[in-house]
Every structure is written in structure tokens, then in C-alpha cells.
Amino acid sequence: MHATPDRYTRTAIALHWLVALGVLAQVALGWWMLDIPKEPPGLRAGWFNLHKSIGLTLGLLVLARLAWRARHPAPALAGVAPWQRHASRTVHALLYMCLLVQPLSGLFGSLFTRYPIKYFGMTLPAWNHEWAAGKEAMAALHLASAWLLMALVALHVAAAVWHLVRRDGIAQRMLWHRKEHAA
Numbered sequence: 001m002h003a004t005p006d007r008y009t010r011t012a013i014a015l016h017w018l019v020a021l022g023v024l025a026q027v028a029l030g031w032w033m034l035d036i037p038k039e040p041p042g043l044r045a046g047w048f049n050l051h052k053s054i055g056l057t058l059g060l061l062v063l064a065r066l067a068w069r070a071r072h073p074a075p076a077l078a079g080v081a082p083w084q085r086h087a088s089r090t091v092h093a094l095l096y097m098c099l100l101v102q103p104l105s106g107l108f109g110s111l112f113t114r115y116p117i118k119y120f121g122m123t124l125p126a127w128n129h130e131w132a133a134g135k136e137a138m139a140a141l142h143l144a145s146a147w148l149l150m151a152l153v154a155l156h157v158a159a160a161v162w163h164l165v166r167r168d169g170i171a172q173r174m175l176w177h178r179k180e181h182a183a
Contacts, residue, residue, distance in 0.1 A: 015065040059103030098149035109138030
């Protein structure tokens with residue numbers, strides 16, 4: 001399916017929903033794993049490395065989505081008030097910013113510890129240089145951007161639901177549709 005004036009491409013839709021599901025899983029996993037005890041050794045590290053692996057993968061998917069978007073512009077927001085178009089652009093820009101800050105702050109926070117980063121079991125090259133202040137700064141940025149991301153996702157979902165209820169075609173642009181057959 002090619003982009004039309006009123007629809008996103010299948011690739012854009014697939015990337016959107018992959019990232020959306022991944023973000024929801026990451027938020028749930030991120031909050032849950034904070035309560036994992038440090039003993040016995042390894043249990044906590046395993047969950048943290050899974051979180052890091054998923055986060056890095058999501059970061060790559062977001063870069064792919066941005067690259068796709070650069071070559072396939074979003075459909076026009078026809079019939080939408082100027083303030084809503086501005087709000088949409090602002091929220092999307094902030095969402096993308098958070099979706100890039102999250103994996104980067106997590107990665108750098110991890111690089112500033114003595115622990116290796118394992119990407120789905122494969123140990124990534126590390127600096128092996130502990131820098132507590134850098135780790136704390138990245139942890140604070142990671143947490144702040146997580147809260148901002150959750151607020152933006154809630155706003156994004158609320159706007160999508162509002163457009164679905166209004167049946168104005170805006171939310172439907174990002175939904176899967178069956179191919180319509182001619183009568």
C-alpha cells in the first residue's frame with residue numbers, strides 16, 4: 001500500500017504499532033524490575049539486560065520510522081483546526097524526542113557503570129569506566145523522559161480516541177484496513 005493523501009503506508013503503520021507495543025512493554029517492565037531484589041546475583045541483571053535490549057531495539061525502530069517518514073510524509077490533516085495541527089506536530093516531535101532520549105540515556109547510564117551491557121546475551125563493547133555522576137545524570141534524564149513519554153502517550157491516545165469517536169478519518173489513517181473489493 002502506498003501513502004495516499006488520507007492514509008499512511010503499511011510500513012509506517014507497522015513501525016508505529018511495533019514501537020507502540022514495545023513502549024508499553026518497556027514501561028511495564030521498567031517499573032516492575034525496579035522492585036527486583038539485588039540478591040540472588042544475576043536475576044536483576046538478567047531483567048535489566050532484557051530491558052536494555054528491548055530499549056536499544058526500539059531506538060533502532062524509531063530511527064527506521066524517522067527515516068521512512070523523511071521519504072514518506074504524513075498525510076495532510078485535512079479539516080483539522082490550525083491549533084490542532086500545531087498540537088499534533090508538537091506532540092509528535094516530543095514523542096520522537098523521548099523515544100530517542102530513552103534508549104540513549106539508558107545506554108549511556110549503563111556505560112557509566114562497571115557492568116557489561118548484554119544485547120540479547122551478546123556483550124557489547126564498553127568503556128569499563130565507572131562514573132557515578134554521569135550514571136546518576138543519565139538515570140535522572142531516563143526517568144524524567146519516561147514520565148514525559150507516558151504523559152505524551154496518554155495525550156496521543158486520548159486524541160486518537162477523540163478522532164475515532166468523531167469519525168473524522170484522522171485516527172483511521174494509522175489503522176489496518178482490509179482491502180475493499182469493487183462490487
